[in-house]
Amino acid sequence: MAKLPKRSEDYSGWYNELVKSADLAENSAVRGCMVIKPYGYSIWEKMQQELDRRFKETGHSNAYFPLFIPKSYLSKEASHVEGFAKECAVVTHYRLKNSPDGKGVIVDPDAKLEEELIVRPTSETIIWNTYKNWVQSYRDLPILVNQWANVVRWEMRTRLFLRTAEFLWQEGHTAHATQQEAEAEAQQMLEVYADFAENIMALPVLKGVKTPNERFAGAIDTYCIEALMQDGKALQAGTSHFLGQNFAKAFDVKFTAKDNKLDFVWGTSWGVSTRLMGALIMAHSDDEGLVLPPNLAPIQVVIVPIYKTEEQLNAISEKVNGWKKELIKQGISVKFDNRDTQSPGWKFAEYELKGVPIRIAIGPRDLENNTCEVARRDTKEKFSVNGDEIVQLIPELLKKIQDTIYQKALSFKNQNTIEVNSWEEFKKAIDTKGGFISAHWDGTSETEEKIKEETKATIRCIPLNNKQEAGKCIFTGNPSKERVIFALNY
Amino acid sequence: MAKLPKRSEDYSGWYNELVKSADLAENSAVRGCMVIKPYGYSIWEKMQQELDRRFKETGHSNAYFPLFIPKSYLSKEASHVEGFAKECAVVTHYRLKNSPDGKGVIVDPDAKLEEELIVRPTSETIIWNTYKNWVQSYRDLPILVNQWANVVRWEMRTRLFLRTAEFLWQEGHTAHATQQEAEAEAQQMLEVYADFAENIMALPVLKGVKTPNERFAGAIDTYCIEALMQDGKALQAGTSHFLGQNFAKAFDVKFTAKDNKLDFVWGTSWGVSTRLMGALIMAHSDDEGLVLPPNLAPIQVVIVPIYKTEEQLNAISEKVNGWKKELIKQGISVKFDNRDTQSPGWKFAEYELKGVPIRIAIGPRDLENNTCEVARRDTKEKFSVNGDEIVQLIPELLKKIQDTIYQKALSFKNQNTIEVNSWEEFKKAIDTKGGFISAHWDGTSETEEKIKEETKATIRCIPLNNKQEAGKCIFTGNPSKERVIFALNY
Numbered sequence: 001m002a003k004l005p006k007r008s009e010d011y012s013g014w015y016n017e018l019v020k021s022a023d024l025a026e027n028s029a030v031r032g033c034m035v036i037k038p039y040g041y042s043i044w045e046k047m048q049q050e051l052d053r054r055f056k057e058t059g060h061s062n063a064y065f066p067l068f069i070p071k072s073y074l075s076k077e078a079s080h081v082e083g084f085a086k087e088c089a090v091v092t093h094y095r096l097k098n099s100p101d102g103k104g105v106i107v108d109p110d111a112k113l114e115e116e117l118i119v120r121p122t123s124e125t126i127i128w129n130t131y132k133n134w135v136q137s138y139r140d141l142p143i144l145v146n147q148w149a150n151v152v153r154w155e156m157r158t159r160l161f162l163r164t165a166e167f168l169w170q171e172g173h174t175a176h177a178t179q180q181e182a183e184a185e186a187q188q189m190l191e192v193y194a195d196f197a198e199n200i201m202a203l204p205v206l207k208g209v210k211t212p213n214e215r216f217a218g219a220i221d222t223y224c225i226e227a228l229m230q231d232g233k234a235l236q237a238g239t240s241h242f243l244g245q246n247f248a249k250a251f252d253v254k255f256t257a258k259d260n261k262l263d264f265v266w267g268t269s270w271g272v273s274t275r276l277m278g279a280l281i282m283a284h285s286d287d288e289g290l291v292l293p294p295n296l297a298p299i300q301v302v303i304v305p306i307y308k309t310e311e312q313l314n315a316i317s318e319k320v321n322g323w324k325k326e327l328i329k330q331g332i333s334v335k336f337d338n339r340d341t342q343s344p345g346w347k348f349a350e351y352e353l354k355g356v357p358i359r360i361a362i363g364p365r366d367l368e369n370n371t372c373e374v375a376r377r378d379t380k381e382k383f384s385v386n387g388d389e390i391v392q393l394i395p396e397l398l399k400k401i402q403d404t405i406y407q408k409a410l411s412f413k414n415q416n417t418i419e420v421n422s423w424e425e426f427k428k429a430i431d432t433k434g435g436f437i438s439a440h441w442d443g444t445s446e447t448e449e450k451i452k453e454e455t456k457a458t459i460r461c462i463p464l465n466n467k468q469e470a471g472k473c474i475f476t477g478n479p480s481k482e483r484v485i486f487a488l489n490y
Numbered sequence: 491m492a493k494l495p496k497r498s499e500d501y502s503g504w505y506n507e508l509v510k511s512a513d514l515a516e517n518s519a520v521r522g523c524m525v526i527k528p529y530g531y532s533i534w535e536k537m538q539q540e541l542d543r544r545f546k547e548t549g550h551s552n553a554y555f556p557l558f559i560p561k562s563y564l565s566k567e568a569s570h571v572e573g574f575a576k577e578c579a580v581v582t583h584y585r586l587k588n589s590p591d592g593k594g595v596i597v598d599p600d601a602k603l604e605e606e607l608i609v610r611p612t613s614e615t616i617i618w619n620t621y622k623n624w625v626q627s628y629r630d631l632p633i634l635v636n637q638w639a640n641v642v643r644w645e646m647r648t649r650l651f652l653r654t655a656e657f658l659w660q661e662g663h664t665a666h667a668t669q670q671e672a673e674a675e676a677q678q679m680l681e682v683y684a685d686f687a688e689n690i691m692a693l694p695v696l697k698g699v700k701t702p703n704e705r706f707a708g709a710i711d712t713y714c715i716e717a718l719m720q721d722g723k724a725l726q727a728g729t730s731h732f733l734g735q736n737f738a739k740a741f742d743v744k745f746t747a748k749d750n751k752l753d754f755v756w757g758t759s760w761g762v763s764t765r766l767m768g769a770l771i772m773a774h775s776d777d778e779g780l781v782l783p784p785n786l787a788p789i790q791v792v793i794v795p796i797y798k799t800e801e802q803l804n805a806i807s808e809k810v811n812g813w814k815k816e817l818i819k820q821g822i823s824v825k826f827d828n829r830d831t832q833s834p835g836w837k838f839a840e841y842e843l844k845g846v847p848i849r850i851a852i853g854p855r856d857l858e859n860n861t862c863e864v865a866r867r868d869t870k871e872k873f874s875v876n877g878d879e880i881v882q883l884i885p886e887l888l889k890k891i892q893d894t895i896y897q898k899a900l901s902f903k904n905q906n907t908i909e910v911n912s913w914e915e916f917k918k919a920i921d922t923k924g925g926f927i928s929a930h931w932d933g934t935s936e937t938e939e940k941i942k943e944e945t946k947a948t949i950r951c952i953p954l955n956n957k958q959e960a961g962k963c964i965f966t967g968n969p970s971k972e973r974v975i976f977a978l979n980y
Contacts, residue, residue, distance in 0.1 A: 028620065029563075030556045030607065035620055038551035038635060045552060061528035062535060066520045067609070067640055067656050068579070071586070073519075075594035089558070090583040090597050091609065094644040096561070096576040104565035107580050107606055116597055117520065119557070119581065119609070130518065130525055139831060145528060150557055150640065154584040166557050341629060 032165030083217025087154035161278035169273035182266035208461025232434025234487035240270035290355025306363035440480035442473035522655030573707025577644035651768035659763035672756035698951025722924025724977035730760035780845025796853035930970035932963035
């Protein structure tokens with residue numbers, strides 16, 4: 001097994017190598033498109049289940065809309081087409097034919113589409129075009145719909161999970177009778193994301209609202225959760241947009257209100273993607289490999305037998321199968337790795353690399369003493385446990401590990417959130433350890449852009465319920481009424 | 491609520507209207523692409539859960555492969571590109587730009603791809619190209635992977651669920667060290683599909699193997715399940731392919747066997763799609779609307795209060811909430827429709843249209859007598875039930891309804907499976923009630939094609955474990971060793 005680069009020496013190389021060697025994902029033959037391997041996908045499935053349950057508990061249903069969007073739709077909402085990257089996959093033809101030279105196939109020039117189709121980079125336009133037919137009266141509202149789908153944005157520089165041409169995501173699209181209701185929905189979904197990040201991903205997040213510069217193209221307000229990676233860079237982990245009546249106006253979606261007046265519908269959209277996989281990996285893992293919070297670990301407990309004879313393995317298996325049965329009953333996923341093709345040492349390294357939260361090793365001596373060795377992936381602690389206590393200990397230990405991983409990330413975030421009060425302090429912070437940098441800003445897009453040009457740092461968000469505090473902009477010295485959070489970011 | 495056409499008068503119109511009015515799906519603005527509406531999608535989700543559980547129980551994991559396939563890949567497996575329809579969506583460019591006339595966007599001619607990308611019509615080629623890097627030795631086998639994905643085949647004549655340009659499906663792709671293992675896998679997955687169809691969809695199916703003419707392009711054997719619709723036409727509900735070493739050879743996927751010899755890997759692929767939604771609808775529904783088997787019904791029980799005063803509704807609600815709590819505990823999905831915007835009569839028709847298996851109506855008189863009225867969607871029977879017995883009765887009744895729907899479909903299939911022994915009998919059967927027509931065939935593709943030309947009937951399959959019986963081909967009179975199943979089909 002190849003060793004990973006050290007985070008302290010090559011954070012980026014460490015990440016790339018970890019994603020591949022832990023069997024999470026790999027690059028495909030198609031530029032920028034990834035293959036999500038079974039182990040990586042099983043983590044994504046757990047994320048999906050947890051999110052989907054939360055969406056349904058808050059009243060949403062899933063639906064499915066077309067992969068393709070007529071080109072003309074993209075320009076219907078002016079700021080959407082302006083702000084949205086124009087890098088996208090364009091379908092121009094609908095048929096191949098045999099090549100005249102007998103070698104393979106060519107695009108049939110006679111099968112040109114009248115209007116080109118865009119592979120969806122996001123679905124606001126096609127969905128609002130559909131909602132037009134679903135809404136007549138206030139009785140048809142709200143529409144609370146989510147879609148699990150693939151989307152394509154033709155990125156030039158790609159990195160597995162973090163930035164890929166095709167990625168998987170969910171996109172919620174809701175329609176409401178009032179502004180208040182739509183705003184409340186956008187905020188509610190931000191809370192859902194934050195709850196998921198903190199309790200399932202063990203990832204503490206900063207909740208806030210984007211500056212106009214960083215808003216989603218077509219939104220009135222973009223709410224976001226921002227997480228901090230171990231290299232001091234921020235990662236936007238989810239966004240929830242209050243769209244106002246922008247898309248309703250672009251696609252003429254009107255309804256008759258209770259007072260019989262005709263009005264445009266209010267909208268929201270919100271999404272998280274396979275990018276969360278990147279956040280999960282970068283937030284918790286170490287130089288030995290993945291560290292997975294138990295709530296997302298495909299295998300929560302691995303049991304490795306240590307034996308020389310068939311007889312010893314049989315005796316160990318009998319013991320282990322008893323534990324396994326009891327643990328599975330409690331909903332814990334347990335793997336007994338009794339392969340004889342690999343040594344225990346190889347298996348230890350493998351499950352460390354794959355981030356399995358608890359490893360149990362058991363050999364003939366343990367059997368005699370009715371013990372086993374339990375190892376925690378997160379702290380690397382090892383201790384001997386009485387065999388009769390395993391079934392009770394494991395679920396408690398999983399909870400403890402989940403909490404420890406969260407607390408570690410939380411204290412990292414707290415230690416790396418600093419207030420600066422001058423341009424020198426700001427630049428020094430950016431150049432040294434990064435982190436969330438809380439600073440006064442004069443509120444103008446010009447200043448925001450200049451700061452970005454000089455330091456690459458962007459305003460990640462204005463925190464929700466931000467403390468109002470008079471101060472001076474670190475860049476211009478102009479008056480400021482509150483601090484905002486800057487960071488370098490993924 | 492618009493009335494549906496009658497099945498006996500306009501089966502096709504009945505189907506189209508039912509799909510729309512029951513809120514299952516609708517056509518989108520993109521030719522041939524459908525919108526799957528929340529109610530339709532929730533049925534599909536239930537199908538997915540049941541199938542996914544079965545795939546995992548048989549050792550498969552999910553993964554995800556790129557949406558796009560380089561054009562040249564399609565021609566690597568010769569019969570694949572020959573047999574596969576060349577109607578597919580072709581991506582030729584990766585960028586839009588603002589139109590010089592200021593109106594909207596145009597395709598940027600400078601952003602032409604070197605090699606065109608095809609939106610996957612199926613993923614054998616991109617997946618086998620990936621497996622090449624996953625397999626070195628027999629220790630890396632088997633690979634048991636499934637993918638839930640969207641695929642695109644540019645169909646000219648589309649029908650919601652049955653034939654759409656984009657559809658959702660799962661595609662399993664497995665790789666094995668031996669022919670025996672791969673054949674067993676292909677057969678196992680056919681059994682999984684049949685079990686799902688019969689026990690979950692309440693859909694009796696005929697299991698068989700396709701003739702060479704009807705095989706998947708690139709397969710050695712295509713196994714299939716065929717179901718019979720109420721109009722006497724067959725519908726192919728799922729296929730499982732034994733691919734031999736065809737794709738391994740096309741993509742050079744070799745492995746070192748236990749005996750140290752290098753050999754090509756053996757493969758299978760298998761899939762079912764949102765077409766199953768069409769089968770479900772057409773197999774069971776009636777002139778009043780959907781009939782859903784309880785195992786797939788998003789709402790299994792709807793409770794409709796009948797009241798005049800707020801006080802009456804409160805008393806009813808108290809009673810109903812008690813039932814609801816107990817039923818939900820048992821995993822039953824219950825909806826209490828206490829909307830005051832619609833009349834009970836409107837609600838009755840609505841839930842009939844949507845195929846909710848059990849409807850409970852309860853009014854003030856019922857409260858006095860501690861009774862309620864229970865109505866079955868499948869048989870339309872209504873009966874009065876003592877309120878204390880509801881919690882016990884409902885789960886039993888749901889099982890009974892599931893079974894009744896299956897038995898009804900089974901007896902329809904049996905009654906419409908007939909043996910014919912002459913060309914006249916054959917043509918008469920095709921022209922009158924259709925069905926599965928069991929007839930002798932001389933085993934040649936020529937005869938198969940001629941029969942298709944003359945009658946549109948195709949050989950749906952050679953049943954598994956088919957009785958060997960000497961006879962004469964109904965078309966040519968040449969000797970035949972077994973009967974095969976002909977039908978008109980979707």
